[in-house]
Amino acid sequence: MNHSFVDASHVIGSQQARDNIIETLLQSVDGENVSIIPIVGIGGIGKTTLAKLVYGDQRIATHFELKLWVCVSNVFQLDKVIIKILDSASPDQRHADMGIDQLQRALPEALNGSKYSLILDDVWSEDPRKWGELKTLLMGGADGSKIIVTTRSQHVAEIMGTVSAHNLSLLSHKDCLSLFFKCAFKGQQEKQNPNLKRIGEEIVRKCKGVPLALITLRSLLYSVTDDHGWEFVRDNEIWKLEQKEDDILPALRLSYEHLPSYLKFCILFNFPEDYEMADIELVYLWMANGLVQSSNENQELEDISFRNFFRDFTEYGGNVTCKMHDLIHDLALSVTQNECSMVRTSTQQIPKSVRHIFFPYPEKIFLNPYTTWIACEPFALLCK
Template structure:
């Protein structure tokens, strides 16, 4: 699914095509027209990529088209980087000269003629390939997208309800008691308080809210209770209608304006101690929240709004209580839930061999109830050990998509990311599960890959990288932050979030070992998972011959690295555009 960040790559190539150095090189080397045509063609395609990325999930032809485009874009990046490198490498004039005079000094050299001819052919080849791809775009009825419009792929708008059978829920008793206690607290500062529950998708935020909503102590504490699923669109008028429906029942407000709606809502809540659950909130526009909040503030002292969200930024904007970060279930609770989903009552005792495999299956769920339930349900009524072993040995991202409720839930977090962060996030899958990232290491990794976009305000790349990390932290995609020394800290990815990154990074980002046979043609970022270096150095060198156009080589295991310089030399000579060779 690496096609999901074609938009960002195309944007980067367009930026390079517009740079002063590339324009000067194009003029002097006689490829100015070719480069301009390349830029014009790519601009027309770029405008359609947001729509193409959204439609590719249900249209294999569009997905294949994007894959072909990605190959051309990567080749274009390599060509433009080579232009940059060769021009700058040959600068021999005194420091302080203009870029133009430096480039011209190189171009006038006889040694540049062969390079000029070679690069001219490569640019022409790129333009011809891109023209063919552009000609195919008319087949797909794509629409021009807006760059800052979030692309969210989902079969339908999510909808939730407040009912839950408490006996079916395992492992959330302590969390429920905590939230019930907060709901019964009074506030000295305002009538209506907001309690945000935060966590990754599938962790059980909505389930916890249901448990609390239906608890007898809560039912008796509030005179009015309302449940509204907000989901993707934070439309104040729509939300007011939904809240009124919860209070008034069958009354029809479909034709009412917001002006007509605000009065009955405020009157209905005036003097009442109410509980409002706003489930699955994604909105980070504070003005929209304040517009809705103003209409809710006439409730009696002790009124509460309970918010569930994946985003800490939402909690920061809406919350008056500290956000309640939901954690994963214990292994013991996971096993109890798994058994409940995978077996009929008492049947688990008849299959101790399957239970042992089940112990290993739930480890990959990393405490996420949705994952436990989904994998348990997949195995319900299956009693052949081979079926269980297959699930145990498969990555979550490899499960059949029509059965994979786990990925369906997690993918919403990915599609909610700004486009410039999608590739940054996906390429974190280069690192092993449970890897402890250091902020300075990850920022350097992104910088080497050319993924950090300048803000145009003379900001340091390192500072922009910090803002990227903070954004991913706020969306619960990074967790377990540890402060080391001033300015340096570490963090991790939840195992299922790592699976999400793998899903979107493949097939360009893969984990291999020196005996791997099935290697995707488009692989560009390689992690080696070998626990030992091959006994014979030539085995490692021979394996490199199976790879092309690699940009990243990383060794996941500590103390596994080349024994001589021959491997490093081979990488540098074979992979002209390699950007990261991590031997630590």
């Protein structure tokens, strides 16, 4: 499965938004060969999901000669973004070793005057110069080419957009209910126990219309069949923690608190945002720390993916990779207070609080003579 795929039958309440955006994509705009349409909204509201719905639509496949999907994430580095675009255009070729000059020539060549649609998912950089550099290279498409940008930042939308932004609204209460109850019940307990329905409705209100909060708690309660379990979630103290208006951490935090320890531990490793990890890497982490036995490794990954803490599951010839959701990353930081850390070539110092460190690229680290770390307390080392 490709990470730009979404099953439209699982998406609730976005069909109108999808059709509006598709209409804009199919229009040609006089005087502009490439238009840029921002999709803006808070974390977990469904920007990426909406972009996937659009990207997977047959009308787009028919209208554009080239479809490209790139997850930009919070480091906007020109060479990295170009590599991702080229990888999306020709997945069979290797672009990672190309120098910046070569990349800057290769991108317009890859677009080669064709009418393309490009999704730049999860853009954070508010630096107009960085965007300007990339934009120049993207202008080589045919008239009618379109770029969709998803971002949490209105400022990014203003810098990048050439048409007005599509601001995503919170789900209506009705849509929240259908999303939450879609498969909240494992068996028939909804019918046997109308109390669960009532408690569920109260939990839904606490999610404030944010799909990620709803599906996270839905997964959490999936196998809970008694009133007490549902009441525990509804009445939890976590909801009372001070939170910003757009903060959905309470729902995620609640879900995190209920994870078995081996799954909690995996979240605690402070994987960089947008780090693409292989399923086997996660399993090694758990095994090396005595948290799971090799015999039940598949079950563990199913459990955790089921709980929506990871996104962008991609299959490469039998191996699955995934990324931690950005908000889970925030959660990990708030929970661990930096007890677990990942060491990369850029790491100069390990905070004193760290007790577990993980080397995703040991060969690079150990060959770099300039890497020095200061760590005063004992800690566990783990290499891939």
